[in-house]
Amino acid sequence: MGTIITGSAVCTDMTDSSIELSVAAGERCIKNAGIDPRTVDLLINIGVYRDDNIMEPAIAPLVQKRLGLNNDPCGGDLNVRTFSFDLLNGACGFLNAVQVADASLRCGMAANVLILSSDVHPSKSVNETFPFKHIGAAVLLSYDPNGDRGFRDIIYRTAANGSGGFSAYADTIKYGTAGRSSLTFVTDEDYLERLGDMAADTVREYIYSKRIDPSGVKFLVTTQQGKGLAEKIYRAAGLNGSGRAIDLHDEFGDTHTSSLSLGFHTIASGGLVQERDQVLFVAAGSGLTSACAAYVI
């Protein structure tokens, strides 16, 4: 029994709106899963960088509206509705959202959870200072009370001291009247190296503490902050069996909060996995944080 992925999708269309990217990915995901949209009862948006630096409402209800997920249940069956909110934790948000979804599904507080992500420059245009790919991604989760499929425990670590390595903010005073279209990024020189080390440490700890057979890991799905990072984490974590790391940086760049959804979608839609294959998800980022979880197809 466990929380399983019942659908996935990505959107790389030529739109630079975080809302539109999430809507497109969400629509495809629901269609791929073959479910009635009205049965999506929990929507979690994990995208961080949003149109116009919107602070309120959450992005999730704006996407929910465009997806038409029980937008106004009054007058109909009030038991059929959707609850939506944003969860923010940089590239680690995906695994946090999986935890939140898993808890909600196990408690009977949701049946189908849609996790959406997209990151764009707030100006809704291509900006060379923006380090992430404009992309949208979605996964749909539900609970399987039988069998052995799904997510296993997640471990989560934050670096105790020192610089977070990366920060992003909108200085609402300094930007003057350009607050809706400006962002500042600060990245330490050794950020990528520290990320890779921390992610590899977390995978090693996961393998040891959860008694995972490294040779049984078919794919390592990672965040994609730099060229070759996925492969580096794979090797440093001691994963030297017949499996491999999914490295999509050359094709997409840094897909940030969509990385893990994109990685999973790539292997699932490409027919690269079979039942009972084991996939390891590892996320690193958000100053400095890492998380790891096994998933059995």
Added chain:
Amino acid sequence: MQTRFESLGVYLPDQTVSTQDLVARMATKPVFNLEELTGIRYRRWRDESEDSYSLALTAARKCLTSSRYSAEDLDIIICSSITRFKDGMSFYLEPALSKGLKGELGLRPDALNFDITNACAGMLTGLFILNNMIKSGQVKTGMVVSGECITPISETALKEIREPVDKQFASLTVGDSGAAYILDGTMDDAEGIDMIDFMTMSEFAELCFGMPSTENSGVAMYTDAMAIHKETIKRLPDIMVHMMKKHGISPRDIDFIIPHQTSSRAIHTAMDLCSHHFEVSPEICISLDKFGNTSSTSHFVVLHDYIKQGKIKKGSNVLFIALASGIVVGFVLARIGEIGIHEKLIQ
């Protein structure tokens, strides 16, 4: 096993600003009496050294002071601020505010942290999440915290309101604050969270936006208050009756209702319509006159205030009603136990 509020901490900055003072500073005066309409006489404003992060940190420390837990006992911290201002007026997108709070408060490196945003339903959305995580066995004990440095939208409104009916009038109702609570599990039926029920009526998601202003530096909030009032008033009684029937709750099971603190007139109109369906009317808790609308912390600022006044006490059944941009409608029914607050421990 169910969850319960174990501890509560609220921080309100010292500086008090009256509605009369604010209106006196406006170039275009409202056509209505703002104080009479909203019931807000005063709100708190941060001092120059404070921001959302520091307000949250102070509240979290107060919450821990009253708790039987230390920071190292917490398995998770969730921050639900809308405003997310740190290092002054910088709106932080990464790292999560909860990451910094986790470090400064002294939580373990393996404790979970993430931020959520869900407008003024943020702290109650945190309750939805943490309640499920405790009940499913993922964590045992956690904190939900929010710091809201939200009066910068009032400062923008003072500069930008030009019409007698303007979308920025609601920005004059807000006050700064921080709030935190610790939630844990209990086998004691005498206290705990009995019911949580949330939905998002996204048809109306665009009736209120908070974002940077394009006329001045700083942030602004644009609210179609009339439309929000009309659409929610129309629907809230049916939703509330449905919720109570679904969960087998009688009005007699409720001693106090803590609604989101928007304006006293709006709250009373909504509650009057709902109470037509009830044979008894629980006491409606309002602290708007002193603190204004403190956004995502509002329910816990009011809970804290009523506990301090000795009105809500051990054994009180409290219904929290979330009503937030989105539009989020949510209900939480809680039996209050020996909840710690920093001024005194209620016995």
